[in-house]
Amino acid sequence: MIRFDHVSKRYPGQQDALSDVSLHLPAGELAFLTGHSGAGKSTLLKLIAVIERVTRGSALIDNVNLATLRRGRVPWLRRQMGIVFQNHQLLYDRNVFDNVALPLVVAGYRSGELGRRVRAALDKVGLLERERAMPITLSGGEQQRVGIARAVVHRPKLLLADEPTGNLDPELSSEIMDLFVQFNQVGTTILIASHDIALIERFRYPVISLAGGRVVRNDVAGAERAP
């Protein structure tokens, strides 16, 4: 699903944020991406979401070469992903239902199917009865669950999560993680960037660690190690 070969990313006028990163996350895997801040976690996620472009090397997402992907095709690739943000990135001028429906609206779903899918996603995260609520009235954990419902409502092949439990207490973090595990069990490939060591150790999934822009640990089965 994700295949990086000798990928480097350099921001203009700065040192390499990622240097010579090679990794492979097969479809259906769940893996953690760890490292201190500044290690390159965010950069790696940004490259996968095509928020930033690769400077050197080759990066394939679902066999699509990110280096040659035209700007006009980027939205199309993003529709095959779901992204969960640390700060939720909800739209506060519309209710929970409309927030979750957004990826379907963007992809052009009709109201009937749209409603069914949104309710299914909200049911999954346990917020079905709050669909008319405004996000601002929800707790942090609930807002994060809305964010997750929005990330999975269009049944993406790949789910990226950037510090999804960053602001939550351990109990809520576990609940959120349980959701990811459930999605993984139905075949979704998931990459979770996190520095919550306790959580990572509890769930015993493969870990990819970055330090100084390089891969320093890679547990993913069948992965080519960086030299």
Place this chain on the structure above:
Amino acid sequence: MILRRKRTAPAPRRPERAPAGKRRPAGGQRGASRFLGWLQEHPRAALASLGRLWRNPVAAAMTMAVIAIALALPGALWMLLKNAEAASEGWDTGARISVYLQPGLERSGVEATAEAVATVEGAQVVRRISADEALDEFRALAGFDRALDALERNPLPAVVVVEPAGADADTDALAELVQRLQAVDGVDRAQIDLEWVERLYALLDLIERGITLLALLLAAGVLLIVGNTIRLDVLNRRSEIEVVKLIGGTDAFIQRPFLYSGFWYGLGGGLLACLVLFTLGALLAGPSAELAAAYGSGFRLRGLSAAEAGLLLVGGGLLGLLGSRLAVGRHLKAIEPG
């Protein structure tokens, strides 16, 4: 992989071939459903942008009022011009030519010249005015009694008033007739009495051109007004735009509500401009009718016609759309998640 397939359809149609279609056997059906979804998207975007304007009524009304003024100003001038043209219509028909004979011509000379004028092709003598008659008329009309008394001799020439024989003599034919009349022995000069009407028409043409230029200038103003309003709107919704881009919203999807907003601004402005011009016409109809009656004229003030109102609405809407398009394309590109 679908991604690599050559793109054949324009960007907004992309929902037809969305990812789910590939994974499911019922892809075709689903694709059709997506296409219907795309069709639904337009009224959705149109209503959403209208709702947004509705929730900020003061700001929206002010923008529309500025647009309305920019549209109503040339509109009002245009109405004025059309009415001036309507009022002066027919003033150039029934042209008469005054043929002035050489002053100091003897009575027999006057007689002979008048006969010669009468035989000129295309000329029909309406009336002859001898120098004495002209003097009497002038005296009666102008009240120059004493001034004229002081003159030793009659300064006025004899005049033969001629009409073109053909009913619908055009300007060229008139000019030729004047040439022929001036060639007659004993004629000093021939003059069309309607030169001032021609000058009026020339003036109206000039004013029309001026109004057109003014309208173009104000149309550019409308583009800027709408463009600036939409620009602020885009900047205000920056975070929303970033999120929608991350979720896979195409540029077309994101700019659609903004384009509709621009269209509504323009349409609202056009509607207000129509109201202003209708009101103006209604307010001036009575007094102008009284004025026309006082001059014994059947002239009636012509207000905004339905076609002109339609033109204002369509023009306003299109200007709004264009202004929004100019602003949104540039500013959306600048907003990228990151």
